[in-house]
Amino acid sequence: MRSESIHVVMQVLYACYVHVLFVHTFIHYIYTYIYTFFIYFFLHACMCFMLCIGGLCMHFISSLMLLCHVLISSEHKDGCSQEEVDGDSCGSSTAGSPVMDRNPSPPPEEDETEAGEEADAIGETVYSKHWLFSTLTRLIQMVTDQESGPSDSSVELTDDLEEDLCRVWDMAMDKDVAVFLQEFKAPDILLGVIAKSRSPRLTEICVGILGNMACFHDTCVSLSQNSDLCSVLLLLLGDNDPPTLLETCRLLLTCLSQPDVAPLWLERIRQQPAVCGSLCFIMSSSTNVDLLVKVGELVDKLFDEDEELMKSWVSTPASDSDPNKDTQQDMASSLLEAATQLRSESPEALEVYLHSLQLLTTVEEGMQALVSDGACGREVWTFVCKIVCEDLCQEEDPPLILQEQKALLAPALALLSALHSSLQTTISTELLGSLIRILQFNAEWRQSRTDGNSESEESQKEEDEQLKALVETTAEFLSAVLMQLNKDLLSAIVKEGCLTERSCVSAVATLVPQHITAVQHLVSLLSEVEPKLAEIIKKDFSISSNVSGGNI
Template sequence: MDRNPSPPPDREGEQDGEKVDAIGDTVYSKHWLFSTLTRLIQIVSEQNTGDSDGQMQLPEEDEDELCKIWDMAMDKDVAGFLQEFKAADILLGVIAKSRCPRLTEICVGILGNIACFPDTCLTLSQNNDLGLLLTCVSQSDVSSLWLERVRQQTSVCSSLCFIMCSSTNMDLLVKVGELVDKLFDLDEELMKTWVTAGSQPSDEDKEEGERRLDVASSLLEAAKQLRSESPEGLEVYLHALQLLTTIHHGIQTLAVAGGTGQALWTFLCEVVCEDLCQPDDPPLVLQEQKSLLVHALAVLSVLYACQDQEAEHSKADTLLPLVGSMLRVLQYHREYQVSSGHKEKKDGQEKEEEEEKVDEQLQALIQTTAEFLSDIITDLTKVTLLLELSIKKQSLFPTMLLPSLNQNKLI
């Protein structure tokens, strides 16, 4: 023989094929992954073509194969590959259509693992999938599964905070805000964990010398972005911030001197005093702005109560513009009531129920405004004369405030 023999053709092909078929630097097979995802689509299709509307069982063999993907998705290369080839769309579609609790749980787990890495989480969030995620969290039959996965994956909090702090995509910020607001509304313990996470760096953060992003400051940063662009998005973030003030951990975080609470106070004062209920607005504007006002004033009242009275925002010259805005809210409410009294009542039970719901929200705003205003007036002894003249000449205060003012000898 004048040359070495050629290597076995089938072995050479296998080696090249294995290299091409591998996902990144892993030994996981792209072909097997595609085949399993195809089987996943077939499973949910078979479920929905059946006559039964009840829960379905997942075959053991299929469960084992899908659980392998669940484990594989913890690898960064696999998570990136799954996201690159739109596996998230498949998983979310299956979750929306599945009638098998175990199948739903596995898909939630895979999706949760994909979202563990900042790059894939950001990519996943920058499209309509986030809206479907929010829909799944909102569904009572699967929300507990989603919440459990979110609790287990501590990186979800930092990933969402990163988006809120760094993104300029208004649609993305609104969707992320809706998701965070929904999670807080559903799970108070999760909210407590996320609130305290910013002051407790993870091991990875310690190694990299970085501090985890704070939820409250992230919500504030996103709210600033949405202030002039999306009133609806701003309302979502203000509601999430209001939820933070319903727990002790949230109040403690906001009460830290020089922290997020001070910046939040300044921002909300600007929103209330500069954006809402301006002097040249008609009284009807109160109906349009009541949601923003009730959230903003509720947070401001908590901040005022928990902050040091010597703080900058407790000084009279800082509070007077806010007092003026709250007086205007009460004035507009009175004028709106007078003008509404001359209108015919809506016909039909459905419209009456809608009107009653609107009145409840407006009543909550007036109650919040009155109580907050009463607290401020109690402390503003230096401007007693100014307030007395304003009250007597304009009659802006509702009857509910008079006992408090008399008790504190302000009038």
């Protein structure tokens, strides 16, 4: 009972500490502002006095919390010592006389021990409340001690405290622990630590703990309703420590994935113009692959959830208050820069960047940001063409490769199709060959599944739906290209082996009947370049060649 009472006292002390910490931080900010104006000398003196009182209060409360831990530990030790003394007394009394002066001390009750362990356990876990209290107390004590040091010096975590905080970080992935931390007002404590921290590693760990807590719906909702915490997290996007940025982006992405709180976060992000500049700066300057991947996922999620936010970010110049405004690139250029970095380091991570760039082409503001004078549209075209022609769906690949690469190919081809219609770019033989090959691989893969008959029709239909977007995008793009095809380019792809009877039949089978006009133009050119192939297409698909189109 005594231990439980001390735990209650500790919770009250923690709550008091959090409130004093916030008041102390607020006064510190006001003091810093007033210090620049000497005419407020009296108010300046009052602030100094209040800062001193606040510091003393925090030291006093920290000392009381440490005393509580000592009492709990000493109570446990005293209990063990008393049992040992009682045991020794009973033994000597029994040895000296057959008659006992008193009843022997009862043996330790296993039920009481188990009850004590259950009372100290967090929820259904084996994690100790006492240990968690002790760790948070040491964290608070460290931040309090840090206040008395030089304000411009960084502070390193001790190995023991860092190890224990990392354990809390891991523990927060358990729902019971996350709920307990929330009920115990740990987010407020961590917020105060983040605001005062001069240790990048400490900031990273605190944000990481909050990120793990946000993985659960109830705690995510509670965290998202803390406006002060949300403001600090958005400000952390301007930090220069990659691990802290990584954990911050992970936390934001986790919250945005919760439908109940996503609108709240989107509204706050819209109200913070500096967020766009911070993300652009990271994408255009960072070489940290993990960070670039997470930032790309965050930007892609924001664009996917809020079209108006995307429009404002691609059409609004850098804010005057942005410290990186002189070196900051626009959103489209930043996405391209990050994608270029990831192509060599982590090609599979390109999907979110290609999708983000493709989303830009779905709105007028985004297209203007890509194709206007001085924009990066042609650089994007060249970059994506290299990905499609050199990295994806190569001639020696099996048809099954489409299943692995469809997530990259679909946004890449949609992006190229949109840019081609606006920029009137030149189509290379490699790109035209890739478009034809994709349709050929799709036809061959479908045929192999039909011949093998190893899967149910329902399963085949479900997987066909996954490729539907890619095939439709490829067919539309190829149709537009064929309408502008000339004899020289057609001769080149035939000579290079990009257009064979097999690939041509597969492509035409996908194009008809929706894109019959483009096929007719292809047949008319084939009649001059490759008459035999033209006759095969006419015979197999009953197509005439009386339509002509423009030239590429």
